[in-house]
Amino acid sequence: MKNIQLQHTHEALGAKILPFAGYHMPIQYEGVNAEHQTVRTAVGVFDVSHMGEFLLEGPNALALIQKVCSNDASKLNIGDAQYSCLPNTTGGIVDDLLVYRIKEETYLLVVNASNIEKDWNWIVSENNSDVAMTNLSDSYSLLAIQGPKAAKAMQSLSSVDLSAIPFYSFKIGDFAGIQHVIISATGYTGSGGFEIYCKNEEVAQIWDKVFEAGEEYGIKPIGLAARDTLRLEMGYCLYGNDINDNTSPMEAGLGWITKFNKEFSNSDYLKKQKENGVAKKLVGFELLDKGVPRKDYEIADPDGNPIGIVTSGTMGPTVKKGIGMGYVSSEYSKIGSKIYIKVRKRLLKAQVVKMPFYKG
Numbered sequence: 004m005k006n007i008q009l010q011h012t013h014e015a016l017g018a019k020i021l022p023f024a025g026y027h028m029p030i031q032y033e034g035v036n037a038e039h040q041t042v043r044t045a046v047g048v049f050d051v052s053h054m055g056e057f058l059l060e061g062p063n064a065l066a067l068i069q070k071v072c073s074n075d076a077s078k079l080n081i082g083d084a085q086y087s088c089l090p091n092t093t094g095g096i097v098d099d100l101l102v103y104r105i106k107e108e109t110y111l112l113v114v115n116a117s118n119i120e121k122d123w124n125w126i127v128s129e130n131n132s133d134v135a136m137t138n139l140s141d142s143y144s145l146l147a148i149q150g151p152k153a154a155k156a157m158q159s160l161s162s163v164d165l166s167a168i169p170f171y172s173f174k175i176g177d178f179a180g181i182q183h184v185i186i187s188a189t190g191y192t193g194s195g196g197f198e199i200y201c202k203n204e205e206v207a208q209i210w211d212k213v214f215e216a217g218e219e220y221g222i223k224p225i226g227l228a229a230r231d232t233l234r235l236e237m238g239y240c241l242y243g244n245d246i247n248d249n250t251s252p253m254e255a256g257l258g259w260i261t262k263f264n265k266e267f268s269n270s271d272y273l274k275k276q277k278e279n280g281v282a283k284k285l286v287g288f289e290l291l292d293k294g295v296p297r298k299d300y301e302i303a304d305p306d307g308n309p310i311g312i313v314t315s316g317t318m319g320p321t322v323k324k325g326i327g328m329g330y331v332s333s334e335y336s337k338i339g340s341k342i343y344i345k346v347r348k349r350l351l352k353a354q355v356v357k358m359p360f361y362k363g
Contacts, residue, residue, distance in 0.1 A: 007052040008144050008203045009210060016224055023227060024116035026053040031226035038229035039320040042194050043361075046150035046217055047225035051198075052206065055119035055140040057112040063132035064110050068102060071129050073252055073273075075262040079104040084171045084189055087260055088252055089125060090268045094276075095248040096255070098122050099240060101189065103173060111185075111200075113145075115242045129268070144206035148213060149196035149225075149233075156220035157197065160212055161186065165197065179212035181205045191230060193237035193361060235326065236319050238287050238358025244298060245285060245314040245328050253277055254330065255285045283311065284336040287358035290325030290344065292351040301345040302329050310335055313344065319360055326360045327353075 005026045013020060018029035029050060031038060041047045059067060068076045074087035081104050089097035098118040103111040114122045119140050130136060148157060154165040163176040163186060173187035178199060185200035201209055214222055231241070240246045240255060252261045253276040263274050290296060296316030304310050316327030327344070335342055338357050343350040 005053075007050060008206050009050055009052070012207070012210065013050065013224070018224070018226060024053055026116060028053060029224070029226045031228045032224050035226075035228045035232060036320045038223065038225045039232050041221065041223045042150045042192050042225055042229065042233055043321050044151070045221040045223075046148065046152040046156045046196070047223050047229075048210075048213060048217075049147040049149065049225050049227070049230055050144075050210075051147050051227075051230075052144040052203075053116035054145050055114040055116060055122065055138070056143050056145075056200070057114065057123065057126065058137040058139055059110045059112065060135040060137075061108055061133065063134050064108055066132060067126070067130055067134045068110055068112075069265050070267055071126055072100075072102060073257070073261040073267060074102070075264060076102050076104070076110070077265075081106060082172055082174065084173055084187060086171075088246070088257060089122065090252065090261075090270075090273060091125075091248060092269050093248070094251045094269065094272055096242075096246045096250060096252060097125050097248070099242055099246060099257075103185070103187070105175070117243060142203055144201055144203050146199045146201075146206065146209065146213065147190055147192075147196065148199060148217075149190045149192045150194050152220045153196035156217040156222060157213065159216050168197075179209040179216075181209060184209070191239060192233040193239075193359060193363060194233070232317050232320055235315050235317055235328070236321055236359065236361035238328065238360065240285075240328075241315060250285070250330070251276055251281065254281045254283055280333065282333055283330045284333050285314070285328060285330050286336050286340075286355045287326070287328050287360060288342060288344075288353045288355050289322075289360065290327075290351055290353045292353075293325075294344070294346050294349075294351045295325050296327035296329075296344045296346075296351075296353070302331055303343045303345055303350055304335070305341065305343065307343070307345075307350060310342065322360050325351075325353075328358075331355075
């Protein structure tokens, strides 16, 4: 198990530390619901330094990204970020990721912690055009400063106009006394804010100054448990739950990041899926009966016959109802379809709804 750079800081703050994706990570501080609401209403800071970062450089860097990624990275200008996925050759997904265009021929790929080695090996295996690749994962830290007050709370720390950075764009500038920090208007919460990429040796200074600047705005440290409830209220996929090596982008509702104006890994197969349809689809649902859906609960039709499986579920702290995501047979995937979640021996009535659950 690896430690992130600020391990002792989180311990001193009383965080509950548990193993996650090969790292000791802060899961919660004062409690999931309180931390969730801090991000929805004010500003909170997640230490997500377990995430992986790969630098791809050279004249063929874009061609390699186009080959391994489902989305069209040729649309990226310098300063843009893009959500994408790495399709495998068997119809599934190696990982989902963010692609940043740093310079003309320099890109940063940000991948899930649990998949760093797998993703690296996958991209290396496809790199037959001498793209320079550097795995920065062990030398970089990442803080997600999220919430509606994030820009106002952090503005004193940077000469960059934070409120002027468009969603899914970034600036490289000064932040908390450190130069050349990536300030990215991205996040996994649906409540706005930034993700700050810096070197490990810089993160302690940034953490301290972030909390000094944010004190009057009610800033608090937030753990990964609240990150999960926040992303679920937004209907954002979590790798290992809602997408994996056996779920295709078409089944997962990720057709919007799957562009067929180019060839990429398994694109012919996925194009056929788009044209012919799929047998199962990932849907969002809310419980109409009282209860809490959980991962791996069975989804059934009105007669109790199995039609799918829950991939993520919780009691939504903001929406205040049982919500979840799961794969169901395509005939039950339409908005408004009545489905049932099997909780022990009970069948709880639920309804397929349009995501996100939280409308902000």
